[in-house]
Amino acid sequence: MISLTEQQISDAKNNEISAVTAVIQATEDNVTNLARRYARTNGTPDDALSEELTQIGRVAVWEAIRRFQGNGVASFISYIDRTVKGSLSDARKRETRKGVSRSVAADFERALRASGGDPFEAERVATDPEVMGDRRMSRETAYAARLSWQGVDSLDAVVTDEADNETFLGEVIPGALPIPGDLAEPSDRENRRRRALRERVHATLSQLGEQQRAVLKGTYGIAPMPYYGTQNDEELAQALGVPRARIRSIRARAHARFETLWLRGADSDA
Structure with a gap:
């Protein structure tokens, strides 16, 4: 709970050092918590990014004090919160969405x-x-x-739903392809499991024929193929230089072959 008085806020706007310090100290916990929240990479905390964002958040608080034009403590705290979130969001985008x-x-x-x-x-x-x-x-x-x-390695990427819940693409692929459900357990969030899953998907795809591998990659958007899904077979066919009428049969054979190879690998791991 942030505890400030209107007089402290007014004094801080006039750049009185003790009041500015009081505002920064009062908002420190909120800034730190927000920085941790925004500094998650592939679903796990990024300590280095968290520290960087914390510093950015502190500067955002200091700059927001002078810009605040409202009245009342509640209005001030709400303004500070929006400003810090905006600054952290922008900073995270600059860091994680390069290219x-x-x-x-x-x-x-x-x-x-x-x-x-x-x-x-x-x-x-x-x-x-x-x-x-x-x-x-x-x-x-x-x-x-x-x-x-x-991230370039899309099988290890984070996918966020409308409820702000995070999962990994490596867990989405088994839902689309016929892969045993036990590979999509919450424990797959661990880096070691995700890495193993990613490598296994790539290894299984590498055992398919060239056309089958390309069609599956295009269907599910596995780099370096763009995502076509199952509703854009005409464009996928043009990209691969094959007749559109063949895409569905190639995809069906590729799914069946992928399943056979995947389950064979699961048996050998048992």
């Missing part, structure tokens, strides 16, 4: 919201003029935005 501009990252977030938090659907939505208007992206830009959002 695309801030405006592209913001547009991709808009597509994410329209897609219910699904980054692969967001990649498609980002190219849809009916949703994005004049902010729609080219397929190449949307693909780059998704990779920047998730």
Whole structure:
């Protein structure tokens, strides 16, 4: 609970050192907690980023004191909270979404919201003029935005739903492909398990034929293929240089072959 008086806030706006110090001290716990919240990478705390964001948050508080134009303690605390969150969010984007501009990252977030938090659907939505208007992206830009959002190794990327719950793409893939459910347990959030899962998916894909591997990667957006899903077979066929009529049969055979290889690997691990 932040405890300040209107007089302290007024004095702090006049740059009286003792009052400024009181404000910074009163908001320190909130800044630290927010920094930890925003400094999560792949679902786990990033101590170095947390420390950096904490410093950014303190500066944001100091700068917000002078800009505050409202009245009352509650209004001031609310303003400080919004300012710090905005500063930390921007700082985190600069650190974790490298490779695309801030405006592209913001547009991709808009597509994410329209897609219910699904980054692969967001990649498609980002190219849809009916949703994005004049902010729609080219397929190449949307693909780059998704990779920047998730990280280049997308199987180890974080996917956030509307309830702000985090899971990993390596846990989404088993839900789409016929992989045993015990691989998608919460313990997969541990780095070692996620790394093992990622490597196993890639190893299994490598045993497929070239066309089958390419169709599955395109279907599920596994780098370096963009995401096509199952609703854009015409575009996927053009990208792979095969007749559209063959995509569904290739996908079906690829799923069956992937399942056989995956389950064979599971038996050998037992």
